[in-house]
Amino acid sequence: MSKTINGMEYTTFDDLWNDPELLTQAEKEEIQLRIDFVGKLIEAREQKGISQKRLSEMTGLKQPAIARLESMKATPQLDTIFKILKPLGYTLAIVPDTKAE
Secondary structure, eight states: OOEEETTEEESSHHHHHTOTTTOOHHHHHHHHHHHHHHHHHHHHHHHTTOOHHHHHHHHSOOHHHHHHHHTTSSOOOHHHHHHHHHHHTOOOOOOOOTTOO
């Protein structure tokens, strides 16, 4: 089954993902960063046995806000990220990109 988007026909997600006219390399990297970040948040929360409801109580955020963040329907502000990371035992750091040269 194929899907037509902006006049282009795509049959697989890879066709769509690898179309340079649809997504630039920078956009793809940003999307991948968000996926990795949210995946790590969910993994950390689940490893600690913390429900979204409990995390909301620990952070002062509403549970639906956490659900939106985890489903990537919302992009959190930096202060929100810190509120979520702290009870999970994480912090945010800027490290050198070993791939960039």
